Amino acid sequence: MEFEFVPVDYDYFDFEGRNYVRLVGRNGKGEKVCVVDSYEPNFYLVLKEGADAENIVDQIKDVSVEKASRITKVLRTEILDKKFLGKNVKAIRVYIDNHKDAHEIASAIGDIEGIDKRREYDIPIITKYIKEKKVEPLRRYRVRGRKMEDGGQGLSIPCFEAQEILPSKNDEEFTPKILAYDIETSDRELGKGDIFMISLYGEGTRSETSRGDGQQVTGDREDSDIFKKVLTWKHCEKKEDYMEFYESEAEMLKGFVKHVNEYSPDILAGYFSDGFDLPYLKGRADVHKVKLSLGIDGKKPNFTRGRIPSGKIAGIVHVDLYRFIDAVFSQYLQSETLSLNEVARELVGEEKEDFDFVKLGNMSDSDWYDFISYNLQDSAVTYKLAQKIWPDVAEFTKIIKEPVFDVTRDRMATHVENHIIHNLDRFNEIVDKRPGFAETNERKMKGKFEGAFVFEPKPGFYEDLVMFDFTSMHASIIVSFNVSKATLRSDCEGNHQTPEFVLDGEKTRVCFSKEAGFFSTLLSEVVDKRKKYKKEYFANENPMTKARSNAYKLLANATFGYQGFFGARYYSRESAAATLAFVRKYTHDTMNKIEDAGYTIIYGDTDSIAFLQNSKSKDEIMKFLGEINDDLPGIMELDLEDFYSKGLFVAKRGSTTGAKKKYALMDSRDKIKIRGFETVRRDWCKLTRGLQSEVLNLILTDGNEKAALKLTKETIKRLKDRSVDFEDLMIRTQLKREISDYTATGPHVVAAKKMVAAGVAVSPGMLIEYFVGEGSGKRVGDRVYLAGERVKYDIDYYLGNQIVPSVEGIFNVFDVNVKDIVSGSKQQKLF
DNA sequence: GGATACCCTTTACC
DNA sequence: ACGGGTAAAGGGTATCC
Secondary structure (H helix, E strand, O other), rough: OOEEEEEEEEEEEEEEEEEEEEEEEEEEOOEEEEEEEOOOOEEEEEOOOOOOOHHHHHOOOOOOEEEEEEEEEEEEEEEEEEOOOOEEEEEEEEEEEOOOHHHHHHHHHHOOOOOOEEOOOOOOHHHHHHHHOOOOOOOOOOEEEOOOHHHHHOOOOOOOEEEEEOOOOOOOOOOOOEEEEEEOOOOOOOOOOEEEEEEEEEEOOOOOOOOOOOOOOOOOOOOHHEEEEEEHHHHHHHOOEEEEEEOOHHHHHHHHHHHHHOOOOOEEEEOOOOHHHHHHHHHHHHHHHOOOOOOOOOOEEEEOOOOOOOOEEEOOOEEEHHHHHHHHHHHHHHOOOOOHHHHHHHHHHHHOOOOHHHHHHHHHHHHHHHHHHHHHHHHHHHHHHHHHHHHHHHHHHHHOOOOOOHHHOHHHHHHHHHHHHHOOOHHOEEEOOOOOHHHHHHHHOOOOOOOEEEEEEEEEEEEEEEOOOOOOOHHHHHHHHOOOOOOEEOOOOEEEEOOOEEEOOOOEEOOEOOOOOOHHHHHHHHHHHHHHHHHHHHHHHHHHHHHHHHHHHHHHHHHHHHOOOOOOOOOOOOHHHHHHHHHHHHHHHHEEEEEEOOOOOEEEEEOOOEEEEOOOOOHHHHHHHHHHHOOOOOOOOOEEEEEEEEEEEOOOOOOOOOEEEEEEEEEEOOOEEEEEOHHHOOOOOOOHHHHHHHHHHHHHHHOOOOOHHHHHHHHHHHHHHHOOHHHHHHHEEEEOOHHHHHOOOOHHHHHHHHHHHOOOOOOOOOOOEEEEEEEOOHHHHEEOOOOOOOEEOOOOHHHHHHHHHHHHHHHOOOOOOOOHHHOOOOOOOOO
């Protein structure tokens, strides 16, 4: 039979020693089905020039490897004309029984005369399958297949053995069925507590979940269309329809499995769920000997090992939204932490009600009611967050062409690499290998190379500034000069030459071929698509167009870093260093042009230049920009960032030299942009940040320091009067490693130790909160106190180490000495 | 014994 | 293991005179 099919999840299994790929997705009717496809495992032997391919084939045709209960042999070979790192090569494609043994077969073949390299045995089987058979996630296909007995392998959904899978003409956007979940426990630490309750939240229990126009279905739903549950073995008097009460934790776990199975989502979404919810559920199920059979194969979740374990469920994509936000999204968020509450507030504008966990020790009946509704809210917010970022996940999945499960967990370097791998067939290019342990270490040992240039500003208060910046500067350089491992040339004749730069203490220049390689071609496509979709987004603003534009931007911006990343297949230290040499050259050249035209440069960082408008009109500035652009090579482009009516630049503390990466600007719409100041640093207390932010606002708005000075005096008075709230004095610093791993014990480490002593679970990644109180200790660390400790706050500390330093530099620009004001002496009037 | 140079650490900028 | 380099700054301690 033939049917429409959208692959969502990928898995593989062995049958009679051969590999099969199992795709789980939705058919045209919106039913969850499984498609089993065959796969022929293979890898390449790249031959040396002039090697006798036939002879090598003869030598390897009988190679086999025996493992456990399996024998893998060389089944057949193909002699092909391929490319490797851009060079034409003869290659032998070796087909074998089982991909798991590809590495060993490659090793068994060994260094036969004429073989230069062995490649592609180290690519995961699902990646190889998608790359070779072009059955890509979230795209629509027509599948011709035979229904398998018993769902193939005892699966709970219909299964089809694929005879043919072809792209469908239908390009309708796929809308997944999402179920969000969240648990509440008696102890954060796994193995210490039990699970009080499990909440579930989803929308659209209808079987057909996609709408013809490809838009998200949100809002105006009937409440009956919302699926919401809290399963618990605790009790409360007041009951709601969504509450389900169980006799025991074990029964509740069974209920959870039943609901998930019945709902049959494409995506099970949680927040921190790889590290908390799912392992906790599995742990408690093991204790109670309840089978957590969430998978379509009736099996319990499986945890893939890695830096962070990833919870995998057969046939359901378990998505930990935190992982995706952390890896891909966070750099564009304002949130200071990635807590569900804060991220949800920023992305979906939803504030969830807080529950006071201190109560847990002594819960009243109505407390339990509150706790249960709190738990439901967490799932509801998680669901809304999942809906919000689904367009981004989907776009990334379609661009990178890896399964949703991986796309939501991989970091940017892996995305860049997978994007390359899935597009190399177009260049007839064999994929290079991942560096081994020794090579990775060697790369890590190498020192840094010179980076970008930052202009030292002269402290002052300026009016009418212009800022130019290069659009995707690093990417545009890589594209314009073909900067990559495969296009690096020792001979500079007829090739692009870099400016001179220092690498490992030696002055050098490197060159890149003028003929574009796959790396720069792919990146130029990414940059082009970024431009195209950015336009499309501005013309038609919706989550899809925004996600598409954003995904290409992220990919373009991460590509430079990829070339300098030690784990990259296409690592090239020379390329990364050369890109930066070009960055410095074009920034300097452009600065010179701006100065030569009579302008005064105020500041610049990496790819931006700010200068005084000099009473020139905006039109004249734009014409000047056009002239600069006429001279820029390749796809390099200088853009107008904005015009600013005012700008404040300060000196470094205790110095008169201008501070880099610290400034405040006000644009033509009176919108203020603050960079680097304590205002935007989360490790300064609220009182300081609030005051400094107000001071900057008043100065930029009023054009003088008078009102700001008044506010500062008032704040100092409040502090001295002890009328400042402790909450405004809390200092928050992230604990980045285990307490025992610190060589220097700063205040936040002292605070973390205090927390441990008080029985609070402390782990790397946590934000440690403390305030500085009175005491005899000389070190700040001796006067660190946790919230709630009955100690007076240290006025001198907050004055001398927080308030004064944060505004001192700002007032210095106006020749006002804040220290004199604090000590009570008369303000020096220098004018 | 006080100033300060230096290292460790966190966070921000691009 | 899962882009890069540049920079400000505080706190703690070793070191200098």
